[in-house]
Amino acid sequence: MIIVKGGVTAPKGFLASAIRAGIKKSGNPDLALLYCETPAVAAGIFTTNVFKASPVRLSITNLRNRTHRAIVVNSGNANCANGRQGDADALSMAGYIAKGMALGKKEVLVASTGIIGHRLPVRKIEMKVPELILSLTIKGSSDLAGAIMTTDTVKKEIAVKVKLGGKVVTIGGAAKGVGMIHPLMKKATKHATMIGFITTDVSISKKMLEAALSDAADESFNMISVDGDMSTNDSLFILANGLADNRSIRAKGKDYLVFLGALKFLCIAIAKMLAADGEGATKLVEINVIGAKTDRDARVIARKISTSNLLKCAIFGEDPNWGRVAASAGSAGVDFDPDKADIYMGPAKVLSGGSSMKTFDKEKVRKYIKGKKVFIKVDLGSGEGSGTAWTCDFSKEYVAINSEYST
């Protein structure tokens, strides 16, 4: 597997574009389109929030269709909590693309991110759709990655190539979301605002594509947290158009595993970009839990630690306060023997068998924690289960961003 340029337009057959539709107050690009030249099978997972935005509800419905051709996405407005008007507006947004490109209405998926409870300006969108369609290009990934940004400070995109039975398969991805980030996305369920698009030219059945997306997300996007707040709009889409001409993946055999491996790599890479760019963040924090009874236990504990405001403030302050790791690990609702637990902060073991190390090199750890990446390992010493979560530190800037943001 190799990393290549081109993001979501790296795989064969995909085009993208982005324009300024005047939805964002800033006047920055805020409307983007991802298009596949041939019918693609699609899968999507969505926020598990009870309050689901209208575009999420529409995409869940439209995903029942056999094939898809386009995804239209806006930033600056979540189109959430707008009742039937919101549902009608999401339908209109998809309809403009379907009409303009002569596609079936259900072949178009939609996503929105931005403020909750304000009506989506569909007239502005309608007027800009022709320009959006005319701007489609095979180099459009970067424009799309930029237009979906809200409080993000950098674009997030990546692509990889992997060989499958002699054929080269390409997978591309782009995503946004650095606040209200604690996704738990499942098939046809909930909400938070991260939005991600994955494209691939692999040939695969819709059922296997759905399975691969869920499996990959559970070890990547569903393991990141910026602030512990789940959005109403989290959406992750994958489109697969089969142009790589590989023997189509129809079951969980060897080809599926190779494809899943590449997809996981791509999803983890993007998920880490999101966590690293978390609102106000100065450091990326990786929490690896091993020695748990099951992988599920390990993931639950890793994710709990990733939401500890106290730990994240300590890391912002570059103080190796491992007591906050222990306290958080112990509060995840998962039982384990505390007297078997070890904790490592970067290069140093700081807790051994549930008891603090008196002799670790505090200066070494203090120096380590001044870096841009902080790695924390918790070994429960009770089994083979493992899991990894990613977060960022918690700064005064996070509070500034989210207290000075006005409805």
Place this chain on the structure above:
Amino acid sequence: MIIVKGGVTAPKGFLASAIRAGIKKSGNPDLALLYCETPAVAAGIFTTNVFKASPVRLSITNLRNRTHRAIVVNSGNANCANGRQGDADALSMAGYIAKGMALGKKEVLVASTGIIGHRLPVRKIEMKVPELILSLTIKGSSDLAGAIMTTDTVKKEIAVKVKLGGKVVTIGGAAKGVGMIHPLMKKATKHATMIGFITTDVSISKKMLEAALSDAADESFNMISVDGDMSTNDSLFILANGLADNRSIRAKGKDYLVFLGALKFLCIAIAKMLAADGEGATKLVEINVIGAKTDRDARVIARKISTSNLLKCAIFGEDPNWGRVAASAGSAGVDFDPDKADIYMGPAKVLSGGSSMKTFDKEKVRKYIKGKKVFIKVDLGSGEGSGTAWTCDFSKEYVAINSEYST
């Protein structure tokens, strides 16, 4: 029921004292003693954290004793993650009091709060115990309430009197804890650092006392959150010495309910004091959920909302961002019909039947949210279940306090 002065030394038979033992770096009082002149029945609930501090483990064991006489507590050191040495040190701390006052070793309960992973300075404590015992007074509640403070800015104490079958029963309380506050305390289980003491001269069986403490805590201390972080040391004790001479409460009859009502009132009053004094807080936030299918559902949702960093930042910024209330309510893992949900911020209905109100008086809400107390109501419109949680806003000062704190 009336509110009276005197805190934990208001009920008959209780004395308290506090001194400086040199455990806190600041040199402030850090060692306190609560003493009952006659044998009292006791109950305690503790953090449900897997990592439990040594004093928590010892108190759980000692609570198996039939009666108790004293509780000794230190601030500045949590005596947590210190292994067998920590357990031995907690035992020593209780032992000094037992020896100095000629009590049974198991008649003494212990609590600690402060930094994790540093050895408790038991020699300092041993040398100061005679002074601590000599300082006991029936006006000692305020000294005790001061000595247990860590990042607290005000003392928390209250007492109430209630009539039970013609006899006046007094209940007093004192507590600390404004950071690492998200307690979930149960009988003989977990940890976070809030520490609370309740005294009463009611005559009651140990079994009924345990039941009353759990019931009262579930609607008060177990419903507050400052930062979502559960401590390893949370402890809430109640001592009842029977000196009020009421007909002893042995079952859940009328007297039990009157006593429970007064106890709940006292616990809610103290819990709100803790939330209002949350690290860096400028406002107390009360979240009331009604119309849920069950009380449990309502409490889970209220508590989830109380941990929303985004909402708490918005309240710090005095911005009525109710979308963050909706997003958080929907992410609690409790199913409800979003199209039946209403949300109120103070005087204004902002969401009606899952759809944003276009007409509410934004200026009125903006003015309301500038006050020191913010009241949020969520009506799910689906049943009779209700619950209330308390939290505070989230300020840059919280980040400062917890990033500049050094291990």
